[in-house]
Amino acid sequence: MIYQISHNIISPLGFSSEENFRAVKDGKTKLKLQETAFSLPEPFFGALIDDDLLDAEFARINTQNFRYTKFEKAAIISVSKALQQSDIQPNSPRVQFILSTTKGNVHLLENADGFDSERVYLWKSAQLIANFFGNSNEPIVVSNACISGASAQITAKRMLESNECDYAIVVGADMLSKFVVSGFQSFKALSKELCKPYDKNRVGLNLGEAAATIIYGKTDKSLPENSIVLVSGAMANDANHISGPSRTGAGLYLAIQKAMDGFATPNEIAFVNAHGTATAYNDDMESLALTSARLNERPVNSLKAYFGHTLGAAGVLESIISSLAIIDGTALKTNNLHERGTVAPLNTLTENQSCSEHTFLKVLSGFGGSNAALLFKKFTQHNG
Amino acid sequence: MDNGITSYCRITNKAVVVNGEKHTIPRTDSAWLSDIYHAENLSYPKFFKMDNLAKAGFLGAELTLQDVGIDKTEPKKNIAVVCCNRSSSLDDDTAYQQTIQNPADYYPSPAVFVYTLANIVTGEISIRNKIMGESAFYVMEHCNPQKFCSFVRGAFSDKTIDACLCGWTEYNNGNCDVLFLFVTRNELNDLELNIEKLYR
Amino acid sequence: MEELITELKKEIIDVLNLEGMTPEDIDSDAPMFGDEGLALDSIDALELIVLLEKNYGIKLANAAAGKEVFKSVRTMAEYVSKNRTK
Numbered sequence: 001m002i003y004q005i006s007h008n009i010i011s012p013l014g015f016s017s018e019e020n021f022r023a024v025k026d027g028k029t030k031l032k033l034q035e036t037a038f039s040l041p042e043p044f045f046g047a048l049i050d051d052d053l054l055d056a057e058f059a060r061i062n063t064q065n066f067r068y069t070k071f072e073k074a075a076i077i078s079v080s081k082a083l084q085q086s087d088i089q090p091n092s093p094r095v096q097f098i099l100s101t102t103k104g105n106v107h108l109l110e111n112a113d114g115f116d117s118e119r120v121y122l123w124k125s126a127q128l129i130a131n132f133f134g135n136s137n138e139p140i141v142v143s144n145a146c147i148s149g150a151s152a153q154i155t156a157k158r159m160l161e162s163n164e165c166d167y168a169i170v171v172g173a174d175m176l177s178k179f180v181v182s183g184f185q186s187f188k189a190l191s192k193e194l195c196k197p198y199d200k201n202r203v204g205l206n207l208g209e210a211a212a213t214i215i216y217g218k219t220d221k222s223l224p225e226n227s228i229v230l231v232s233g234a235m236a237n238d239a240n241h242i243s244g245p246s247r248t249g250a251g252l253y254l255a256i257q258k259a260m261d262g263f264a265t266p267n268e269i270a271f272v273n274a275h276g277t278a279t280a281y282n283d284d285m286e287s288l289a290l291t292s293a294r295l296n297e298r299p300v301n302s303l304k305a306y307f308g309h310t311l312g313a314a315g316v317l318e319s320i321i322s323s324l325a326i327i328d329g330t331a332l333k334t335n336n337l338h339e340r341g342t343v344a345p346l347n348t349l350t351e352n353q354s355c356s357e358h359t360f361l362k363v364l365s366g367f368g369g370s371n372a373a374l375l376f377k378k379f380t381q382h383n384g
Numbered sequence: 385m386d387n388g389i390t391s392y393c394r395i396t397n398k399a400v401v402v403n404g405e406k407h408t409i410p411r412t413d414s415a416w417l418s419d420i421y422h423a424e425n426l427s428y429p430k431f432f433k434m435d436n437l438a439k440a441g442f443l444g445a446e447l448t449l450q451d452v453g454i455d456k457t458e459p460k461k462n463i464a465v466v467c468c469n470r471s472s473s474l475d476d477d478t479a480y481q482q483t484i485q486n487p488a489d490y491y492p493s494p495a496v497f498v499y500t501l502a503n504i505v506t507g508e509i510s511i512r513n514k515i516m517g518e519s520a521f522y523v524m525e526h527c528n529p530q531k532f533c534s535f536v537r538g539a540f541s542d543k544t545i546d547a548c549l550c551g552w553t554e555y556n557n558g559n560c561d562v563l564f565l566f567v568t569r570n571e572l573n574d575l576e577l578n579i580e581k582l583y584r
Numbered sequence: 585m586e587e588l589i590t591e592l593k594k595e596i597i598d599v600l601n602l603e604g605m606t607p608e609d610i611d612s613d614a615p616m617f618g619d620e621g622l623a624l625d626s627i628d629a630l631e632l633i634v635l636l637e638k639n640y641g642i643k644l645a646n647a648a649a650g651k652e653v654f655k656s657v658r659t660m661a662e663y664v665s666k667n668r669t670k
Contacts, residue, residue: 183494387590
């Protein structure tokens with residue numbers, strides 16, 4: 001079994017997984033109109049990690065005289081906190097770092113800020129992060145658009161199962177910048193208010209930044225009660241359009257089928273934590289895919305109106321929140337959803353409700369036509 | 385079949401080699417990748433909307449598949465597309481940055497921004513060939529055959545996958561360095577050695 | 585109007601990377617989007633919105649507003665003629 005040993009979230013909602021989960025359960029968000037960030041001609045609705053708080057936290061663990069970027073600091077802090085909750089020696093050759101990110105230090109293209117030109121390379125940041133912990137294995141970098149966080153966890157599972165490592169430290173991170181925000185603005189994909197996933201009146205997404213870490217291990221013995229097992233993971237491509245979701249949801253449906261076949265039936269699924277970016281097309285596409293997979297009556301939620309879309313961190317961050325939710329026996333609501341409005345009806349929750357099943361599904365879709373589905377199970381003495 | 389791999393294609397700044405055979409590419413005033421497109425008599429107008437990375441990967445895949453008998457119009461769930469490179473989408477990132485760098489000439493381009501994700505190249509290949517199996521993109525400092533092979537093996541751990549279209553697709557600042565392969569499940573054992581041999 | 589139409593055709597060919605096409609190849613009244621003719625897609629529509637702003641100083645609020653404007657090169661020319669500030 002591939003299982004979560006420990007995890008951490010660094011986001012505007014807090015610097016621990018528990019703090020983030022509590023905020024989400026209480027319906028809180030730090031998403032707001034950002035009017036001055038990044039000197040953009042147009043404001044955007046999003047959430048940013050406070051630089052001073054992050055630096056203060058980093059100063060507590062950084063003993064070297066080496067400059068790191070915000071992206072690297074957030075990732076390092078997140079890994080550090082996850083490691084503190086485990087017995088793992090990160091410098092062991094049997095520990096593999098896997099970084100999930102879409103743009104890394106891309107902000108350096110606007111202003112190098114005294115950093116070496118190599119710092120825009122994702123492998124360079126990954127090496128610096130791994131080296132911070134004394135790990136000299138070449139880190140793996142997954143850059144698969146919005147599904148990177150799921151892709152990275154699938155990579156971890158495969159490496160553990162083929163015995164290429166004993167532990168996999170999966171860290172997903174992306175920070176916002178003029179580069180990223182202006183790009184989404186040029187797509188006219190952003191909402192100027194708090195986003196409304198699955199809502200009839202949704203008009204676009206919000207952006208957020210985060211770093212999130214899950215440390216995975218492998219065992220064929222029993223596990224502590226409430227451990228979260230990554231049962232299966234699968235990816236598939238729409239083969240339709242590079243930035244527009246498939247009109248049928250065929251790719252996402254295929255990923256879900258592959259992840260669930262032989263492992264779980266729809267009525268065993270406590271909830272589906274979907275992508276729910278609140279664009280017209282994405283949410284409709286998901287409703288079709290989930291209906292094809294006979295998951296349309298299971299509770300469905302999106303976390304995007306709590307965190308915004310955190311890009312390379314999303315798959316990891318949202319898996320952690322959902323893991324804590326299933327341990328808590330709670331199917332979380334979708335924040336800011338008032339009137340359901342997808343082309344196929346879904347059981348998208350407008351209130352938190354209790355759930356008793358032990359399995360949940362995490363799905364994501366991204367540019368490039370990629371789709372991913374992860375099936376997680378809460379290990380208990382009864383079902384283990 | 386050559387070297388125990390169903391098919392491969394190597395594209396550098398100087399040459400195009402497909403399964404051991406060097407292809408003649410007449411040079412014009414156009415870009416190298418455009419010259420390859422025309423020399424190979426390809427017909428896919430969307431090619432010219434792509435950024436350099438997507439063009440390079442597209443050509444690598446297209447030429448690798450030339451003699452592999454797949455139907456480009458039938459959706460195929462049993463093929464995976466796995467790419468990796470060193471620069472991610474840095475070539476296009478630089479182009480996009482230019483559209484927003486000067487506040488007095490600020491016109492962010494959506495057509496350029498869409499290619500600022502490295503995995504778009506796997507998307508273009510999937511669309512062109514109707515491939516619905518998994519698509520993935522990895523970044524590493526150099527083309528490491530052992531790691532490359534590990535990613536491809538990973539794709540095959542999905543039991544529904546019978547073949548993998550995989551490539552080192554590096555393009556940055558005028559430097560084109562592509563090795564594309566079409567491998568089947570039983571060609572995995574020798575894959576690492578073959579990548580090492582063919583990448584040189 | 586014909587001069588503007590030709591100018592627009594050149595700009596469309598340029599910004600949308602319509603390789604090998606000349607203004608003579610584009611029918612001024614044919615639908616630009618959909619399955620026929622130029623068969624432009626959603627990203628092309630967004631890029632045309634940037635073109636309107638950059639070259640003619642016209643700001644379209646959202647992609648939906650573009651649907652009527654970009655029906656054909658002629659409707660686009662008529663809109664530009666009426667609303668240009670550059």
